[in-house]
Amino acid sequence: MNARGNGSGNGPAPNGSTGAPVIRMRDVHKAFGPKKVLQGIDLDVGERESVVIIGGSGTGKSVTLKCILGLLEPDKGSIKVDGEEVVGLTGQARDRINAKFGMLFQGAALFDSLSIWENVAFGLIQGRGMGRAEAKKVAIEKMGMVGLGKHVADLFPAEMSVGMQKRAGLARAIAADPEIVFFDEPTTGLDPIMADVINELIVHVVKDVGCSALTITHDMASARKIANRVAMLYEGRIIWAGPVDQIDRSGNEYLDQFIHGRPEGPIQLQVRAL
Ligand SMILES: Nc1ncnc2c1ncn2[C@@H]1O[C@H](COP(=O)(O)OP(=O)(O)OP(=O)(O)O)[C@@H](O)[C@H]1O
Ligand SMILES: [Mg+2]
Incomplete structure (x- = not known):
């Protein structure tokens, strides 16, 4: 769980729609x-x-x-x-x-030439200048939140099912603790059962990240x-x-x-x- 004070003088809302x-x-x-x-x-x-x-x-x-x-x-x-x-x-x-912001693009939009953990950690390394070792640790932690075990960290997107790719896209979206x-x-593009799994996951992840x-x-x-x-x-x-x-x-x-x-x-x- 993260502190959500934005520190920008706008007064963080105490809860939901009651605040700004x-x-x-x-x-x-x-x-x-x-x-x-x-x-x-x-x-x-x-x-x-x-x-x-x-x-x-x-x-x-x-x-x-x-x-x-x-x-x-x-x-x-x-x-x-x-x-x-x-x-x-x-x-x-x-x-x-x-x-x-964090973003889950339609179709997950993973980079084919990067492994799953590198995809998840992309914004941390490129955007925030985090070292690879630390970024990998964070990536694996976020992957765990979406039900992706350590063993898939070094796989490439083409080696994963569409549902697993969506999970990886979701892990990437939350990697930097977005607001x-x-x-x-x-x-889109998922069968109804997998769609339901992803919907559930979104609800849980959004709640966990806060x-x-x-x-x-x-x-x-x-x-x-x-x-x-x-x-x-x-x-x-x-x-x-x-x-x-x-x-x-x-x-x-x-x-x-x-x-x-x-x-x-x-x-x-x-x-x-x-
Ligand atoms: N860069 C652009 N240049 C010209 N027209 C555009 C551009 N981007 C979107 N449009 C037009 O704006 C309209 C709305 O597009 P938008 O992609 O937002 O629809 P949408 O609600 O997301 O639809 P969908 O559910 O099919 O994704 C469409 O008519 C589209 O052709
Ligand atoms: Mg659209």
Whole structure:
């Protein structure tokens, strides 16, 4: 368990959403040419809260994440991390913010030419300048947290199953004790049983590390398992947000259509016959 005082004068929140959010997005807009993708995103992630953004393909979930990570710059709006405005930050200032983050990429995205422990320790060695021996110790400890034994440390990704690769990706995401972990479609490409194992693991690991989590997914089973709070993205805005136990009685017809996967409803499919 880590102390989560941020030392930045923002006053660490005593618990969850009662304090200042660790991520606060207000009126965030992003367009690509004429295509308006984000059209006023408002979203908070509280300390130790697990927020899941759901929404259909192409609605801007990944763009939202990229704006927070600084990979894309919003056209308008504010994104605060621990109370600090991060839109427009570059170089070392951006690196300092991103050092608070851990990320599990879609498909785990491990480096093929590095062993599992080297993958897990990558950010510690490259980003923090930790010595290899110490980094290996930390990597093996984090691997243990996700159910990967010492004996797989020297294997290469190609020698592991997809589920084990996901575990390794998760160990890498938490290797540097992040304040906030991002999960991009954590269950895509997994069979339902393995998906459930990974969902469980995410819940436990987030709790053990004591971090906040922001996940994007269109897998409702995953959202139900991982989330404290769910936010639905549609036409560039968060059209509904609330505790996960309220999603079945939200009274929101867009959310209802999405969670039940109904073809009929207010959500217009952006699919045209060729
Ligand atoms: N760099 C870019 N340049 C131009 N258009 C982009 C760029 N990045 C994303 N888009 C467009 O923005 C829209 C939203 O994309 P995004 O990847 O955020 O969707 P998503 O909600 O993550 O979808 P999926 O569930 O399929 O991953 C899409 O229409 C996409 O084509
Ligand atoms: Mg995406």
